[in-house]
Amino acid sequence: MLTLNQMKDLIKTVDQSSVDRFKFEAEGMKVLVEKIAASGQSSERIQVGETPENQESISAAAAVQKEKVDKEASSSTDKEQHRVLAPMVGTYYSRSNPDAEPFVQVGTKVEENQVLCVLEAMKLFNEIHSEVSGEIVEILAEDGQLIEYGQPIFVIKNVD
Amino acid sequence: MSIKVERPGLLTSLQDLGRYGFQKYGVIVSGAMDAVSLRIANLLVGNQEGEAALEITLVGPSLTVKEDLFIAITGGDLSPQIDGEPVPLWRPVYVRKGSILSFGACRTGSRAYVAVSGGFAVEEVMNSKSTYLRGGIGGFKGRALKAGDIIQCNKMPKKSEDLFIKLKNKGGFHPFAAADWYVNPASVVNIKNKTEIRVIRGGEFDHFTPASQKQFFEQEFKITPNSDRMGYRIEGRALKAEESFELISEAVSHGTIQVPKDGNPIILLADRQTTGGYPKIAQVITADLPLIAQLKPGEKTRFKEITLEEAEQLYLEQEQKMQQLKMGLQLKKHKE
Structure with missing residues (x-):
């Protein structure tokens, strides 16, 4: 599990890089950091998915992820x-x-x-x-x- | 709707969850040996979980299905087949009119349950459809099934019709069709440790010699062929009581382990007598009774001691899982 600081670092690093989307999976944990260039301004979204053993999720992010999944599916x-x-x-x-x-x-x-x-x-x-x-x-x-x-x-x- | 018995198998009888409330008059409880399997079989076909089903022992029967039927087979794997084709366990199954349900080798466990949607049309005797074999009451004519018997089935409940029709359409001209989902008994019963039966100490545990007390939890016991629905006789090195003493007979329960004078314990099961006078060394926890019911003669088992609180906890957890399963099935049926 990433600590809050590690997560902040991660977001910062991605933000400053030319990477638009960063996905990381390890030990039942999934992290997805994505830049969404809406109206020219860049913003990040971070999503964390967990296996049931240590369940903890960001509910708003989960909803976003689902939308994305559906989009992926249709494409x-x-x-x-x-x-x-x-x-x-x-x-x-x-x-x-x-x-x-x-x-x-x-x-x-x-x-x-x-x-x-x-x-x-x-x-x-x-x-x-x-x-x-x-x-x-x-x-x-x-x-x-x-x-x-x-x-x-x-x-x-x-x-x- | 009816089923005709072509061959009865070793011991096939109708059992529900038992005949309670009459032990004070000496009427035994009977009922399914493996109540969890019976309950799941019923739930799979939309019955009340305590409906009577066929309990099949070691060598299964051969049954002709007279009309289209909606069934579920649970419990031990006695290689069920319909018109010679293997039928999966723990699923709702549509069976086409005229097909023959038979059983083969006993692969795991020793008792299987066949529930039909709507249940079997037999009268309740003292609030139960269970067969009390020795007393000759309840079930189908108070006895185990015989070749030539024709057992009527009730109409299936409304809520089962959708799934039945769906499976029937899937089956077409095939003798049967099973759902593409199932229940895993391991998620309700502790099958992983099926040869380690958990017990709590019995009322007379302290009357046994320290060596015997220790030995009871350390040695393996073998299920003898002299075991039936009333009780399993098990043998290991004989257990000894401190001094020979006689008890006044008192109430016994499903899973009570008594030790007669010869030192080989008896585990009392579904058809147990109502009272017993042998010292009780232990009591099998309710959550593990289905495991005992599936042990067959010749197999070995050990006993592991847990506390009463742990036993209660395990029972509550098991019931919680059953509730979850029930809810899951309800949602499933709505979705179908």
């Missing part, structure tokens, strides 16, 4: 790559139980409707199915991570 109409978005809020699990093999890994070839992962909410485990067939090129979630509605979980490459 991912790239033919080559398909993003699988979370249809609900829930905790991500890559396997049906701790001893089982993960449903998919990077490199796994998947068919349409194949189970990719489960999202747990209110003690119910919801299977997330692939909408397309292809190859998993990226997994954007970690076991136990709380996934927001609309958050991308997988990137699947169209192989044909």
Whole structure:
């Protein structure tokens, strides 16, 4: 977890740099610092997302992040790559139980409707199915991570 | 709607959460051995959690479904299949008219529960649909199921219809269709430590020799084949009481561990007698009773001592998780 001072430093550094957007993820923590050039004046937004173990979030920022996620989703109409978005809020699990093999890994070839992962909410485990067939090129979630509605979980490459 | 029993399996009977209020007259409680699995099975198909369901033991039955049915199978994995195809557990399942639900190898646990949406149409006897096998009352004609039995089912509740229709459409001409979501029993019951049953000290714990007291928590006990719904006889090195003494019989409960003269404990379970006179060395905590119910003869277990306060806490946590699950299912049904 970053301290307040570290966070201030981070914002300052980004502000003074030519970087527009800075995203940092480590140990279940996500920090996103972004410059938004609205009406010529630059301002920063900082967002912190946490895994449920040490939950703490900036609610206003979370709402902003969700909007962004939705935007990202709608812009991912790239033919080559398909993003699988979370249809609900829930905790991500890559396997049906701790001893089982993960449903998919990077490199796994998947068919349409194949189970990719489960999202747990209110003690119910919801299977997330692939909408397309292809190859998993990226997994954007970690076991136990709380996934927001609309958050991308997988990137699947169209192989044909 | 009805189900026809082609083969009854080892011991298949109707059980709900038990017949309470009559122990003072000597009428035992009965009910599901693994109450958590029974409750979840019912909740999955939109029933009240205490509705009667089929309790299936080690070797499952073969049942013909006479009309389209909405069911859930929970508890131990006895390899359920419909028309030969494996059926997932812990999910709502649509079963097509004419299909055969059967069971295969007992992979995990020893008892499975099959709930049908709406419940089975049997009369309550003394406020319960549970079968009291030795007394011959309740359930289906007061006995375990036999080949040729036809059990009627009630109409499914309104709130289950949407999901049922959705699954039916998904199933098409297939013999069944399961939902793409499920309950993980590990999030309600401590399955990870299923061979370490937590107990609190019993009323006569201090009557046992210090060596036996120690031994009770250290050694492994084996479930003997002489175990049933009334109680599990378990054996290890024999436990000794300080001096031979007789108790006046007093009330016993689900999970009471008695030690008869031979020194091998008995864990009293769903069909326990109402009173007992053997010294009680320990009491299994309520939250771990489902674990005991799923142990099979030949398996081993240990006992771990916790305090009464911890036991209460664990029980409250388990019930809280059940509440959460109930709420989750309600939200799910609204969304479908």
